[in-house]
Amino acid sequence: MSETPIPSRGCRTLRRAMPSDLDAVDAFCAEARRTMVELGMSGEIFPVAMLLHESLVNAIVHGNKRAVGKRVCVTVRLGTRWIVLRVTDEGAGFDWRRPDATVPGVESTGGRGLPIYAMYADTVSFNECGNQVTLVRKRGGRST
Amino acid sequence: MNAFELRNDGNVLTVALGGDLTAAVVSALKPAVQKAIDEGVSNVTFDLGKATLMDSTGIGFMIAVYNTLARKKGATRVTNVSGDIMRLLQSMRLDQRLGATAAS
Numbered sequence: 001m002s003e004t005p006i007p008s009r010g011c012r013t014l015r016r017a018m019p020s021d022l023d024a025v026d027a028f029c030a031e032a033r034r035t036m037v038e039l040g041m042s043g044e045i046f047p048v049a050m051l052l053h054e055s056l057v058n059a060i061v062h063g064n065k066r067a068v069g070k071r072v073c074v075t076v077r078l079g080t081r082w083i084v085l086r087v088t089d090e091g092a093g094f095d096w097r098r099p100d101a102t103v104p105g106v107e108s109t110g111g112r113g114l115p116i117y118a119m120y121a122d123t124v125s126f127n128e129c130g131n132q133v134t135l136v137r138k139r140g141g142r143s144t
Numbered sequence: 145m146n147a148f149e150l151r152n153d154g155n156v157l158t159v160a161l162g163g164d165l166t167a168a169v170v171s172a173l174k175p176a177v178q179k180a181i182d183e184g185v186s187n188v189t190f191d192l193g194k195a196t197l198m199d200s201t202g203i204g205f206m207i208a209v210y211n212t213l214a215r216k217k218g219a220t221r222v223t224n225v226s227g228d229i230m231r232l233l234q235s236m237r238l239d240q241r242l243g244a245t246a247a248s
């Protein structure tokens with residue numbers, strides 16, 4: 001299940017198929033952070049970790065509904081100019097054509113996942129049925 | 145390192161995070177904080193001195209605690225906040241609501 005990072009065309013790629021387990025999210029994000037430190041990408045760790053956490057937790061909680069038998073597939077491609085995250089769950093998807101990235105009211109306990117995508121990613125896209133998100137961040141191109 | 149430590153003086157519960165405040169940590173932390181509130185705590189302080197990240201579940205949890213304590217005329221504070229997390233809270237307009245103070 002765990003794969004060794006494979007350098008490719010100046011990129012480092014991490015791939016994982018993980019169970020619908022929130023502890024697995026923290027473990028994978030820790031691995032991604034260590035890899036980014038190795039690659040001298042410390043300045044991108046916070047935004048990338050935020051995007052990874054949000055997309056993986058969304059996939060487990062909202063996509064797979066925490067179903068034990070369902071898995072989440074994640075690919076993190078760490079390039080010299082771009083960082084690409086792709087997360088796929090085994091749920092039914094959602095209507096991404098009407099996304100709401102508006103920051104919710106201060107009293108709201110939810111609804112901050114999509115605003116976080118918008119804050120830290122340059123592009124956010126979904127597959128047709130909405131069970132796969134691809135987040136692209138340009139290195140050094142944003143203030144957040 | 146523990147994910148968190150709780151110090152309860154009867155009125156103020158201090159939650160000292162041992163690392164990041166993520167969905168996985170919230171799953172374990174939520175019942176412990178709720179138990180303390182049920183037993184009479186009316187003020188909660190989150191010490192984020194060892195946290196480098198807080199996801200939306202962590203934010204939502206702190207807002208839920210705030211909402212619960214506000215109904216009891218209590219308060220929620222967040223201390224030792226890193227620059228990255230402070231900017232995140234500011235962008236969500238939550239820094240003042242949660243009484244967030246920066247790490248020294």
